[in-house]
Amino acid sequence: MKVSNQNIEIDGIDKEILRALMEDARTPILEIARGVGISGAAIHQRLRKLEKSGLISGSKFTINPKILGYTTMAFIGIYLDKAMSNPEAVKQLKKIPEVIECHYTTGNWSIFIKILCRDNEHLMQLLNKDIQSIVGVSRTETFISLQQQIDRQIPI
Helix, strand or coil, X not given: XXXXXXXXXXXXXXXXXXXXXXXXXXXXXXXXXXXXXXXXXXXXXXXXXXHHHCCCCCCCCCCCHHHHCCCEEEEEEEEECCHHXXXXXXXXXXXXXXXXXXXXXXXXXXXXXXXXXXXXXXXXXHHHHHHCCCCCEEEEEEEEECCCCCCCCCCC
16 A cells, blocks of 8 residues: 655555664664565665655664653643743743753643653752743643653554
8 A cells, every 4th residue: 555645655665664664773774675675775765765755854762761860751731921922932941951842732831841850859940940930931730741651653
């Protein structure tokens, strides 16, 4: 089955390549080529096509934050006084290294962030001193993650 949109068309071979690399981005190209039944050069060509389309971009290692002592993950809904405060608030949030995601949202909050902290005390300190002191932030609502149950990408 082929999947396509105006930007790219991917076939079964592309999907096999992507699945192998999504499972482990360090899988050698020649190993993937043997499994798929095409040459290593053909794999490289297909990967260049997929990168050029914007479907994939680079590869990265995932660091386990718990090993570094970051055991508390929280999500924080941020209420802003005015929508025009959004860009400045985001600029200030970027200065806080523990903020690992930031989203503009519909609904109750103007901004929704994901944050990693060493513990609840560290979280409280970041909330009180760093996040709630940002100009335009009227209040926050915090949700502590007890345990992540799903961590995946969209299926190919």
